[in-house]
Amino acid sequence: MATIIDVQDVTKRFGNVLAVDHCSLTVEEGSITGLIGPNGAGKTTLFNMVAGTFPPSSGRILLDGEDVTGLAAHELFARGLLRTFQIAQDFSHMTALENLMMVPARQSGESFFNACFRRGAVLAEEKQTRSRAEDVLDILRLSHVKNERAGNLSGGQKKLLELGRVMMADARVVLLDEIAAGVNRTLLNDLAAAVQRLNREDGLTFFVIEHDMDLIARLCDPVIVMAAGSVMVEGPMAEIRQNPEVVEAYFGGGVQAEARP
Numbered sequence: 001m002a003t004i005i006d007v008q009d010v011t012k013r014f015g016n017v018l019a020v021d022h023c024s025l026t027v028e029e030g031s032i033t034g035l036i037g038p039n040g041a042g043k044t045t046l047f048n049m050v051a052g053t054f055p056p057s058s059g060r061i062l063l064d065g066e067d068v069t070g071l072a073a074h075e076l077f078a079r080g081l082l083r084t085f086q087i088a089q090d091f092s093h094m095t096a097l098e099n100l101m102m103v104p105a106r107q108s109g110e111s112f113f114n115a116c117f118r119r120g121a122v123l124a125e126e127k128q129t130r131s132r133a134e135d136v137l138d139i140l141r142l143s144h145v146k147n148e149r150a151g152n153l154s155g156g157q158k159k160l161l162e163l164g165r166v167m168m169a170d171a172r173v174v175l176l177d178e179i180a181a182g183v184n185r186t187l188l189n190d191l192a193a194a195v196q197r198l199n200r201e202d203g204l205t206f207f208v209i210e211h212d213m214d215l216i217a218r219l220c221d222p223v224i225v226m227a228a229g230s231v232m233v234e235g236p237m238a239e240i241r242q243n244p245e246v247v248e249a250y251f252g253g254g255v256q257a258e259a260r261p
């Protein structure tokens with residue numbers, strides 16, 4: 001397996017706070033890699049740097065072996081890296097179907113030249129995009145809400161729609177932030193199944209922050225544990241759960257329960 005994300009000795013300071021401290025980790029292509037750790041361990045800060053929200057204070061981040069340190073989110077998107085779940089407010093007034101149809105990055109309809117001179121081709125492309133978006137909604141069992149505004153969907157449906165955007169975008173590596181938060185069990189099963197299908201059938205790589213340990217155990221291998229800004233240990237969830245250092249730092253030395261009650 002090739003390394004797709006390579007975080008090398010990355011540090012992030014916010015004033016006096018050392019949020020990420022000389023952290024190194026890799027995500028292998030084709031994996032669903034979990035990132036867990038106690039509150040304040042630095043997971044979100046690390047994600048923000050990998051996704052191009054802000055640059056590290058020091059260290060390097062490689063994507064496919066190429067130095068992408070400090071590149072903006074849209075530049076990373078052009079290289080196939082996408083972060084969810086953050087349905088942009090701008091899109092919340094649009095329907096589920098329209099949200100998906102917006103995704104293909106450079107639709108010919110957006111070009112003035114194409115709009116004027118290749119109207120037939122543009123219309124054909126739009127039809128194709130619509131049909132693809134409808135297929136995606138069908139796969140995600142969202143067809144019944146296709147004409148509903150994204151802003152009116154439930155938390156879980158919004159997350160499914162975000163996965164739909166991933167499917168439309170032809171992303172290669174996807175950063176997922178807390179799939180389970182605020183999602184009911186049925187939709188969570190749909191979400192987990194969609195992630196697994198995208199991973200297995202389309203070869204997508206996922207890098208997942210999650211507090212739901214059962215979901216992590218079900219979806220992720222390997223699991224990386226962060227504590228105090230750097231990696232404590234990495235391995236399959238079954239091993240992680242048994243690691244005394246992890247049990248002490250993460251589960252508070254008690255029963256192996258959820259990180260958050």
Ligand SMILES: Nc1ncnc2c1ncn2[C@@H]1O[C@H](COP(=O)(O)OP(=O)(O)OP(=O)(O)O)[C@@H](O)[C@H]1O
Pocket residue numbers: 014017018019020037038039040041042043044045046
């Ligand atoms: N913008 C910021 N300014 C100042 N301190 C910050 C900022 N962002 C994060 N921190 C601090 O950096 C540390 C790591 O925070 P981070 O949110 O990355 O942890 P986390 O592992 O994602 O935690 P959680 O599981 O609670 O989301 C914390 O001490 C946090 O208070």
